[in-house]
Amino acid sequence: MEQQPLVEFELTVEFRARFQEALDEHDADFIRKTLQDVKPADITTLLYEFTSEESKYVMDLLDIETQAEIISDLDRDTRKRFLKVYPPSEIVNFLNQLASDDTADILNELPIKEREQVLSGLEPELKMQVTELLRYEEHVAGGLMAKELIKARYNWTVVECVNEIRKQAENVNKFYAVYVVDEQDVLLGRVALQDLIVSDAKTLVADIYEHDVVSAETYLPDTEVAEMMKKYDLESIPVVNVQGQLVGRITIDDVVDVITEQAEEGRQIMAGITENIEEDDSVWRNTRARLPWLLIGIFGGLMNAKFMGLFEAELVRITAIAFFTPLIQATGGNVGIQSSSLIVQSLANPDFVDEGLWKRLVKVFFVAILNGVFLSLLVFGANVLLFGEYRLSLVVSLALFSVVLFASFIGTITPLILNKFGFNPALAAGPFITTTNDLLGLTIYFFTVHVML
Amino acid sequence: MEQQPLVEFELTVEFRARFQEALDEHDADFIRKTLQDVKPADITTLLYEFTSEESKYVMDLLDIETQAEIISDLDRDTRKRFLKVYPPSEIVNFLNQLASDDTADILNELPIKEREQVLSGLEPELKMQVTELLRYEEHVAGGLMAKELIKARYNWTVVECVNEIRKQAENVNKFYAVYVVDEQDVLLGRVALQDLIVSDAKTLVADIYEHDVVSAETYLPDTEVAEMMKKYDLESIPVVNVQGQLVGRITIDDVVDVITEQAEEGRQIMAGITENIEEDDSVWRNTRARLPWLLIGIFGGLMNAKFMGLFEAELVRITAIAFFTPLIQATGGNVGIQSSSLIVQSLANPDFVDEGLWKRLVKVFFVAILNGVFLSLLVFGANVLLFGEYRLSLVVSLALFSVVLFASFIGTITPLILNKFGFNPALAAGPFITTTNDLLGLTIYFFTVHVML
Numbered sequence: 001m002e003q004q005p006l007v008e009f010e011l012t013v014e015f016r017a018r019f020q021e022a023l024d025e026h027d028a029d030f031i032r033k034t035l036q037d038v039k040p041a042d043i044t045t046l047l048y049e050f051t052s053e054e055s056k057y058v059m060d061l062l063d064i065e066t067q068a069e070i071i072s073d074l075d076r077d078t079r080k081r082f083l084k085v086y087p088p089s090e091i092v093n094f095l096n097q098l099a100s101d102d103t104a105d106i107l108n109e110l111p112i113k114e115r116e117q118v119l120s121g122l123e124p125e126l127k128m129q130v131t132e133l134l135r136y137e138e139h140v141a142g143g144l145m146a147k148e149l150i151k152a153r154y155n156w157t158v159v160e161c162v163n164e165i166r167k168q169a170e171n172v173n174k175f176y177a178v179y180v181v182d183e184q185d186v187l188l189g190r191v192a193l194q195d196l197i198v199s200d201a202k203t204l205v206a207d208i209y210e211h212d213v214v215s216a217e218t219y220l221p222d223t224e225v226a227e228m229m230k231k232y233d234l235e236s237i238p239v240v241n242v243q244g245q246l247v248g249r250i251t252i253d254d255v256v257d258v259i260t261e262q263a264e265e266g267r268q269i270m271a272g273i274t275e276n277i278e279e280d281d282s283v284w285r286n287t288r289a290r291l292p293w294l295l296i297g298i299f300g301g302l303m304n305a306k307f308m309g310l311f312e313a314e315l316v317r318i319t320a321i322a323f324f325t326p327l328i329q330a331t332g333g334n335v336g337i338q339s340s341s342l343i344v345q346s347l348a349n350p351d352f353v354d355e356g357l358w359k360r361l362v363k364v365f366f367v368a369i370l371n372g373v374f375l376s377l378l379v380f381g382a383n384v385l386l387f388g389e390y391r392l393s394l395v396v397s398l399a400l401f402s403v404v405l406f407a408s409f410i411g412t413i414t415p416l417i418l419n420k421f422g423f424n425p426a427l428a429a430g431p432f433i434t435t436t437n438d439l440l441g442l443t444i445y446f447f448t449v450h451v452m453l
Numbered sequence: 454m455e456q457q458p459l460v461e462f463e464l465t466v467e468f469r470a471r472f473q474e475a476l477d478e479h480d481a482d483f484i485r486k487t488l489q490d491v492k493p494a495d496i497t498t499l500l501y502e503f504t505s506e507e508s509k510y511v512m513d514l515l516d517i518e519t520q521a522e523i524i525s526d527l528d529r530d531t532r533k534r535f536l537k538v539y540p541p542s543e544i545v546n547f548l549n550q551l552a553s554d555d556t557a558d559i560l561n562e563l564p565i566k567e568r569e570q571v572l573s574g575l576e577p578e579l580k581m582q583v584t585e586l587l588r589y590e591e592h593v594a595g596g597l598m599a600k601e602l603i604k605a606r607y608n609w610t611v612v613e614c615v616n617e618i619r620k621q622a623e624n625v626n627k628f629y630a631v632y633v634v635d636e637q638d639v640l641l642g643r644v645a646l647q648d649l650i651v652s653d654a655k656t657l658v659a660d661i662y663e664h665d666v667v668s669a670e671t672y673l674p675d676t677e678v679a680e681m682m683k684k685y686d687l688e689s690i691p692v693v694n695v696q697g698q699l700v701g702r703i704t705i706d707d708v709v710d711v712i713t714e715q716a717e718e719g720r721q722i723m724a725g726i727t728e729n730i731e732e733d734d735s736v737w738r739n740t741r742a743r744l745p746w747l748l749i750g751i752f753g754g755l756m757n758a759k760f761m762g763l764f765e766a767e768l769v770r771i772t773a774i775a776f777f778t779p780l781i782q783a784t785g786g787n788v789g790i791q792s793s794s795l796i797v798q799s800l801a802n803p804d805f806v807d808e809g810l811w812k813r814l815v816k817v818f819f820v821a822i823l824n825g826v827f828l829s830l831l832v833f834g835a836n837v838l839l840f841g842e843y844r845l846s847l848v849v850s851l852a853l854f855s856v857v858l859f860a861s862f863i864g865t866i867t868p869l870i871l872n873k874f875g876f877n878p879a880l881a882a883g884p885f886i887t888t889t890n891d892l893l894g895l896t897i898y899f900f901t902v903h904v905m906l
Contacts, residue, residue, distance in 0.1 A: 013809075037665075039665070039667075039685065041684045041685050041686075045684075162650055162651070165647065165650055165651060166651045169647060169651050174645070174647070174688070175647055176629050176646070176647075176688070192627070193629070193646040193647060193650060194618065194622060194627070194628055194629075194646060196650065197615055197618055197646060197649065197650060198615070198618060198619045198622050212490075212492070214492075229709075230706075230709055230710075230713070231494045231498075232492065232494050233494075233706040234706075235627070235629070235688050235704075235705060235706070251688075252688060252705050252706075252709070253683075253686040253687075253688070253705075255709075256682075256683055256705070256708075256709060256712065257683075259709065259712055259713065259716075260683070260712065260716075262716075263712075263713075263715075263716030263719070263720075264798070266716070266720060267716075267719060267720065267723065267794060267798070267882075268794070270720065270723045270724070270790075270794070271723070271790050271791050271793075271794035271795075271882065272787050272790060272791055273791055273794070273795070277795070278795070278798065278799060278802075279795045279796060279798065279799040279813070279816075280799070283816060283819045283820050283823065284823075286795075286816075286820045287820050287823040287824055287827075290788075290791050290820070290824055291824060291827065293787060293791075294784060294787055294788065294791075294824060294828060295828075295831075297783045297784055297786075297787045298780065298783075298784060298828055298831065298832060300779075300783060301777070301779050301780025301781070301783050301784065301832075302780060302832070302835055302836075302839065304776070304779035304780060304783075305776040305777050305779070305780055305836075305839070305840075306776075306839060308775060308776040308779075309773070309776055309840070312772055312773070315768075315772045315775055316769075316772050319765055319768045319769050319772070319775075320762070320765070322761060322768055322772075322775035322778070323757070323758040323759075323761040323762055324754070324758050325775070325778060325779060326753075326754050326757035326758070326761075326778060326779075326782055326891055326895065327751065327754025327755060327757060327758055328754070329779060329782070329783075330750045330751075330753060330754050330757075330782075330887070330888065330891055331747060331750055331751060331754065333750075333786075333887070334725050334746060334747055334750045334884050334887075335743075335747065337723075337724050337725060337884075338724050338725055338726055338743050338746075338747075340724075341720060341721070341723070341724035341726070342724075342726070342730070342731070342739075345717070345720070345731065346731060349731075356466075363736060363739075366736045367736050367739045367740050367743070370736065370737075370740040371740055371743055371744060371747060374744065375747060375748075375751055378748075378751065379751060379754075379755070382755055383755075383758075386755065386758070386759060387758075387762070429720075429724065431787050431790075434783070434786070434787075435783065438779055438783055442779065
């Protein structure tokens, strides 16, 4: 709690240029003075603009707590790159300042040999906590929790509780409640700090604790932890093992990160980008992240070409049928994406009762009929006006109607199948469904043409 | 703080059927007994499965606090429908149990006449607070904040602070800190409850409060409030007016809702769905939400058809050129979506220094060149193998290369332009960009064909 003025830090192009200059000149005074009142999270933002070596120069001018906070703020990829310029002994110094969950995350990112070196250098208490945390997978409650928490026995008084808080307060960064346990460390409930403050010193914890607390088992997937915390509006959640013993706690800020990552991942899948990249990553990374889906699209396109080749005779006879392939394919693609993303959305929301495949399909079918009828009629009218060919217009509209129906079906069934076999159903909301529907649309269209013209 | 066992509530198809039966038979005893130990948030989930009238029957069996909590938990659309079965006097009863921010949100959803009736029935204190909140727009800090908070003067002692907390605690639902103000109510800082607990009773607030608190001005957009709270890992943030006076506070649970809504909106835009719908909404709503983008796609398709018609002579001469339109268009569409979604992502992330349009474009250009060269060579090889036509294969590959370049450019520039003119740049990551790129791809392809074949 240092005395600091309320400064708003804003990163501008000018400031960055001035800072770069100071870095080039090794102007330690300027850097120290500039960063004096800036919050660690803002310094983190600033460091993204410079190389690892430059960043280390800046870091070395800061106190160790600030350095540690910046390290834990950095995004994973930057941190991996950045920590390469640090010897294990310096990494140990950072980690000794951090909470067990952040320490475990960072250790997990280090190469195995370095990880062992760093782990063995940690302070005994932290080392024990982190060793336990490293046992858990990354994307479950156990991998998300911190070991630091305030524990109270149910037969304590409020004043005993406050004494425990005094003892623990320096280890535990932020806390909003004290967790109540029995002799076997089994979680019984919690006392919110606000209730502790207004209670009389001699009151028994047993008389004021909330019994109906929501807790997460260590193996609960992180997305479900997020859903629980959202649903019950929790700022922290205790984590218990299979015996019901309290083993850690998860705070909302970690869960916000889970929610954000999940959303970003979903968006990237839909956009057909396979790695978690950002616009300012290198040209090579950007290219590599885009190529896989583009290749799938190209493969689909080549199959389309080969397929159309089978109908060369028809195309030679009536060239105009080629005009409508984009219309058919675009509609199929759009309908497929719409359907699949709605299914992906409801699969991600555990609050729904699964009404079963058939009810789902019946509904999708009716929506498709409505959309299909409307669009086909419209296209029929437009085609008659634009091209004046009744027969071809009829064929196009009939094909369009079938494409809407089939694309809805494929868009609905694909994420359900992916989900059933343990794949991320969101994959179906990306270029995969578009490519499939492109081929499907073409098949339906040329089949209709073949039969009717 | 009632004594409740730790029950896990799970909503199954069987349970819903049994509950429906109880509803049909008006079996109040069963319903009361079943819901006795169930948390309000779980009852909310359950009510989504029944009609408004059935839900009201259930609600009337619960105590008023639980009813109020359920009402505030419901999603907006369901609540609107649901409150139609309630007279204003009963709505007043709910709202009197809720915090000012939830009350204001619900009032905003009521028809104007009813809103006035309900507002005038609220308890005086709440009415005053809500009237102030109603002045703010929905998507700014002022529209998100609650008026309930604990305020302490900087010249108080810890014990005075605790007395204030005792007085206020029943009004303020959850709090993690006390906000420190001067005589003019200007925000000076905060004391976390954990620091208050461990401080001696006679300590002055002035000696223990944190000075460097982050606060939000009332007019700050909610997405920026969310970014701030994420960046600084805050569980609550004080809201100040232009004079720096403390006027409210925002808690993380409200911000989590903002983040989730934003992510969902982004996903729906990408999927070409115009209303915030869920799979289990009515057939009609589902149809209506899908039609607008499908129509844009259809319009694009018709323009494509008309455009291809201009090249009928070429198509008659060499039918095979039609085979490759799907390949060209799919690639253009995929590249466009990839580019635009990366730009949308970095526009949504205020942590980047805007490097300026030119640097951005140069980078996009290089990524496009790399992808373009690779894909064109691949397609050239494949086409020679599949169709054995060197000249046509060369034309297709050249067109493909240009399409990758142009689609990258359009995908990059469109969200930037939309953003510049105040539209949501995410619009560019949906069917809009695909439709544009479809047309663009076709133009480039037929132009190349026209010149070279």
